[in-house]
Amino acid sequence: MPLFDVAPQPAPQPLRLPVVISGGRPEVRYRNPSDPAQAWTGRGKPPRWVTEWIEGGKSLDALCVAGARP
Secondary structure, three states: OOOOOOOOOOOOOOOOOOOOOOOOOOOOOEEOOOOOOOEEOOOOOOOHHHHHHHHOOOOHHHHEOOOOOO
């Protein structure tokens, strides 16, 4: 005589989390006026040209790209 009268149950399925699809590259927020090919998204460590710009007493707002989100 079994100790418990319980039928074995199948293992539950693991939860499937939704896959987040990134929107691609982040938007450029700052651009070097001396060299427009140099741009920065505002994420991560600032590039050397941004650091030099700020150390030179200039405002980061002067580097903002028109139409970029704050």
